Amino acid sequence: MQSKFVPTQLLKVAGVAALVTAAFSIQHADAADKNDIIRIDGSSTVYPITEAVAEDFQKAKRIKVTVGISGTGGGFKKFCRGETDISEASRPILSKEMEACKAAGIEYIELPVAYDALTVVINPKNTFIKSFTVEELKKLWEPEAQGKIKTWKQINAAWPDTPVKLFGAGSDSGTFDYFTEAVVGKAKSSRGDFTASEDDNVLVQGVASDVAATGYFGFAYYEENSTRVKAVPIVAKAGAPAVLPSRETVMNGTYQPLSRPLFIYVSANAAKNNPNVKAFVDFYLANAKTLVEEVKYIPLPANEYAAVNEHWKTMKVGTGFGGEPEVGVKITDLLKRIK
Amino acid sequence: MTTQASVLKNLAEVRAMIRRHKRNDLIFSIIGLLALMVGLLTLLTLFVDLVSDGYQRFNLDFLSNYPSRRAASAGLLSAWVGSLLVMLVTFFSAVPMGVAAGIYLEEYAPKNWFSDLIEINVTNLAGVPSIVYGLLALSLFVYGLGLGESILTAGLTLGLLILPIVIVATRESIRGIPVAIREAAYAVGATKWQVVFHHVLHYSSGGILTGIIIGMARALGETAPIITIGALTFIAFLPPSPITDTAPFINFEWLSSGFTVLPIQMFNWLSRPDHAFHINAAATGALIIVVTLLMNGTAIWLRYRIRKNIKW
Structure with missing residues (x-):
């Protein structure tokens, strides 16, 4: 009369299994022995470096590592709740986050691991822009420009009276915080009427397909797409030469103010008490130069890596920044500030 | 003329x-x-x-390798295992509850304002954006119940997400059963329980299964709620095996393990600067579509088979 399939039995099995599952899981979630797993979360910009380190570390040492992408801000939220051992950041820790960590009793060791150059790009068909001064970028991106600055001529009288289309980082990203600090002078202060995306490929696509467009994103995305978009040289201040972002200009410090250090923040508690975390950071710093180059980011100069290594050995906690993404600090000076 | x-x-x-x-x-x-x-x-x-x-x-290495910084040797192992385990939890949480709720609403619930309220709610739940389930799960499962960012949390979240689909499918197929069948069963002295379990549920199993499989196929492709509850991106080890070689031969440690799933791995590869990773993302997308089509195909085949065998 009917098929062999008996739903009644299936349902009974499923029901029992669900109950057992629920009963066991609650016990286990509490007793989660996650100490042997190194938990890392944070910036999507720093992710490729950490991924490379984690991959090699896991092969060499057989210690489990997980890496998530929550953005710099989201990463710090988890870090200051004690959910992660290491937080990746594309900007220094902000005062709000410092307070959250302090309230939870979490101390951290600030370690710069690489450089990135925020690259301002235009469409390759745009021929009238030879360089941007920081002043011009500020005019274009500051909050007061919203709804007012609509054509290139309004920024520089020498440019044509054609419309401007803007593409920029999403407001949750460290890239947004750093760009606004460097250009406008205050983190998170930007005009709102631009196309924002956390996915830099969307920004590349936007600028590549619109002759009126300009935007900014990390150097690795520019390098991969250098035929589709054109980087604009930046004039740091009046009288200074226009500098194109490149490995050399970032490492010798002439590409200012848009070159930025990338960080990992290591929980001091984990660093001191969890030998796995210590081994991981040792491995990170020992292999940073090769791996950073391999994933097409810009490594720190040798003397700065030496200084970072020294800093890690002393395990001094705290940040060298005052709770905002300060622009143009030398890493060697920065580390000296941390007492 | x-x-x-x-x-x-x-x-x-x-x-x-x-x-x-x-x-x-x-x-x-x-x-x-x-x-x-x-x-x-x-x-x-x-x-x-x-x-x-x-x-x-498209080769076996792609399925048996862990994620890697080298696009050509990066693979999906942790992602597809994660997806499979999450689906397992989703199945065991949504199916018994959904089918039971469907049966209750069709067979047992008195027709009053309370049943109407439940009915309206269930129908509305089916239209709630998935990200809302993610936010609910974040506060309820991750922090409220302390389940953490685990396979269990993800499975329960997706279970909630497809619950309305299962309930609606169950009710629809129960409604399709002729009154004569019930009356015949009652006439030979069956209790209500027997009528429901031996006849109603039996004959509607085709439709219910279809609903379940379509719900599962949807859960497989969901990304937003899984990101919200904190799925990982790089994970190069597998959760503890559910089956062990010592008694009691089954363990539940994998439920509290961190995880990643196919759509998240795809999303991550797509947002990389290096174009070689976009190839991986495309391959993952094709794989997800194939699995979804296979699941839906199975649903159609099962419904056809079960219907063919029912003769009233």
Whole structure:
């Protein structure tokens, strides 16, 4: 009369299994022995470096590592709740986050691991822009420009009276915080009427397909797409030469103010008490130069890596920044500030 | 003579009318075909595009490798195992609850304002954006119940997400059963419980299964709620095995393990600067589409088989 399939039995099995599952899981979630797993979360910009380190570390040492992408801000939220051992950041820790960590009793060791150059790009068909001064970028991106600055001529009288289309980082990203600090002078202060995306490929696509467009994103995305978009040289201040972002200009410090250090923040508690975390950071710093180059980011100069290594050995906690993404600090000076 | 002429004239009018109606038929069937083609061709274009971008990665290594910084040797192992385990939890949480709720609402619930309220709620839940389930799960499962960012949390979240689908499918197929069947069962002295379990549920199993599988296929592709509850991106080890070689041969540690799933791995690869990773993303997309189509195909096949065997 009917098929062999008996739903009644299936349902009974499923029901029992669900109950057992629920009963066991609650016990286990509490007793989660996650100490042997190194938990890392944070910036999507720093992710490729950490991924490379984690991959090699896991092969060499057989210690489990997980890496998530929550953005710099989201990463710090988890870090200051004690959910992660290491937080990746594309900007220094902000005062709000410092307070959250302090309230939870979490101390951290600030370690710069690489450089990135925020690259301002235009469409390759745009021929009238030879360089941007920081002043011009500020005019274009500051909050007061919203709804007012609509054509290139309004920024520089020498440019044509054609419309401007803007593409920029999403407001949750460290890239947004750093760009606004460097250009406008205050983190998170930007005009709102631009196309924002956390996915830099969307920004590349936007600028590549619109002759009126300009935007900014990390150097690795520019390098991969250098035929589709054109980087604009930046004039740091009046009288200074226009500098194109490149490995050399970032490492010798002439590409200012848009070159930025990338960080990992290591929980001091984990660093001191969890030998796995210590081994991981040792491995990170020992292999940073090769791996950073391999994933097409810009490594720190040798003397700065030496200084970072020294800093890690002393395990001094705290940040060298005052709770905002300060622009143009030398890493060697920065580390000296941390007492 | 005049009558014949009028009949002939009439006939001509009727023929014209039939022609007109046939033409309308044709026009409508063309419109229908075009509408069908829009849906079908979109899917086909998408699929062909993904396959032509990603075919270089179609090999066993892609399924047996962990994620890596080198696009060519990066694989999906942790992602597909994660997806499988999450689906397992989803199945065991949504199916018993959904089917039971469907049976209750159809067979047991008294027709009053409270049942109406539940009914309206269930129907509305089916239309709630998935990200909302993610936010609910974040505060309820991750922090409220302290389940953490685990496979269990993800499975329960997706279970909630497909619960309305399972409930609605269960109710629809129960409604399709002729009253005569129930009455016959009651007539030979069956209790309500026996009627429901031996007859109603049995004959509606085809429709219920279809609903379950379609719900599972949807859960497989969900990304937003999984990101919200904190799925990982790089994970190069597998959760503890559910089956062990020592007694009691089964353990539940994997439930509290961190995880990643196929759509998240795809999303991550797509947002990388290096174009080689976009090939991986395309291959993953093609894989997700194939698995989804297979699941839906199984649903159709099962429904056909079970229906064929029911003779009343």
